[in-house]
Amino acid sequence: MMFEEDRIEKRWGWEHVLVETDEYCVKYLLMRRDQRCSMHYHEHKHETVTCLIGKLVIRFHNRNLPSILLYPGQSRSIPAGKENTHAMRAEHEFVDTLYLESSGAGHLDDAIRIAE
16 A cells, blocks of 8 residues: 655656565656656666556657657556657646556666756
């Protein structure tokens, strides 16, 4: 069960680590409607995001990579590396977007933010 005090507040919403083991990490992220996170990449973390509620857009810094729109139940993996610099945005006019992020363990702080 998730309690509010377990949430990590962000300017765009919040995140909550469900489980972190020596092998993997899973967390919920809630992004308020029409909000987005900063453009960033991960040096080591390969992540898979699954949209649960709302719509989630994954936009890449590399203009040759098309943006991806995820609906509830849809997933996308994003490999580690600067070439996969990305940002997520909640894309729904009425509801916040809730998504699940799964990744390898030990990389909770592996986010390098870039200027847009």
